[in-house]
Amino acid sequence: MSDLPDGVVRREFDGIERLATKGEPVYGEPTDGEWRAWNPDRSKLGAMLELGLDTGLVGGETVLYLGAAAGTTASHVADFAGPTYGVEFAARPARDLLDAAEPRGNLFPLLKDARKPETYAHVVEPVDVIVQDVATRGQAKVATANATFLREDGRLLMAVKARSEDVTRDPGDVFEDVLEELESTYEILETRRLAPHHDDHLGIVATPR
Amino acid sequence: MTGTSNPAGAGWFDGLDPGDVEAAVGAVTDGEADEPDEWPRLAVEAGYVDSADEYYDRLHEATMEAARREIHERERADDKQLIHAVRAMDDCERTANELAERVAEWAGTRYEDAGTGVDYARDLAAERGDTEASDPGEARLVALAERTAALADEADELRAYVEETTPSVAPNLAAMAGPVLAARLISLTGGLDTLARKPSSTVQVLGAEDALFAHLRGAAPSPKHGIIFTHEYVRGTHPDQRGSAARALAGKLTIAARVDHYSGERKPELDAELDERIATIRGNADGADDGSDRGGDGS
């Protein structure tokens, strides 16, 4: 089991040990003083940490988060990381993202399309980590297009949802294709299915070539 | 795109006056760059801020406001979708009712126990849909009943969509009028922007155009209320006070539409003011107030 980043701990909530970060609650998660439980069933990155993938996260890094949605995961990231840029293109979830970002001075909401990095490259600085959870068709393309933001020794922490690419194909085949497409830009360090937390999702840790 | 474009390769803060939040918001929204860069350091070097901490404070302020406006803008644009949906809902309901009448009439010639209405068409479709028809005529009748039921189902789906969407397009109007009546008001004027520009006297008689033209021709008294009559605050008020109730309701709905259009911020105090006003009007009539439920969505 790899180490958790600084700012993420295992802590008991109602007798059950769970991941937790320190910050304002966002989605009705259990809290204990300043700590808030991080639910791996609602967060791909939470599941990656829970399952012990070697994310390389140490805490305090600069993060570009693609697919921030309502800020469930992005808020936990902002709790332990440094400047966190949250890109989301749908207005509805972004409303909740604003609520999550309000008390977090290091979480910057960007209502942009992750397939068009040039529309936020004037705001986002080079980052140590890209977290990607966009769950739409063309997930490898999004990761490739955003590689320009990643520092040389940076990490891509990506969740691939098989059904977003093709509902009819075998998830294993879909993952293979995605990995192959990524390999032109990234070196794949580790992959792991995110079950039982998320069915038919693959967690990927990669670094720029 | 507006005029706030950055030259490619420059940060969002490039050329901005440090105190100008408006310009910063515009630059975040509309700017572009080919590549990321060390913006915090460059902003300090350019004298836009004194420190990285100050940079991130400014950035937080600008990105929050830019996102807030963008969300408001997009949700507002959903009003056109809403208009089509509420009109389609009415079309489906009306057509389903018409076809249900035809089904009932036809079925009456074949079955002793034939009923009426959409419910009967549903029953007929459910009952006979799976059994083989005794003759080609019955096959057509049952098929018609099935289509009638399907149309009625679509009307329900559309209503659910309207109920879900209206609160994000017009939160205050939806809360005050109920989502369906709110959508109808938007539909009658062609958009939230037009509704927000109407005087409350117009909002009061929206949907009563026929009665209004009759009045203008001198053929009828002036209508006191249009579609807002379906709201409990008008319908549930004693006839003697209905004119006042309609006026009060129209006044607050007008304000709600304006707030929704121009800021999009939810203001529960508007509902409370209306509740109070209606209670006073009703109190004048019968000396009692029961604080009746708001909402006109029985329609």
Ligand SMILES: C[S@@+](CC[C@H](N)C(=O)[O-])C[C@H]1O[C@@H](n2cnc3c(N)ncnc32)[C@H](O)[C@@H]1O
């Ligand atoms: C599975 S959800 C993300 C959940 C989130 N990561 C969490 O754990 O809290 C996927 C999100 O990605 C967003 N998304 C999909 N394609 C996108 C794109 N091209 N640009 C920006 N956001 C996108 C969707 O709108 C959706 O909100």
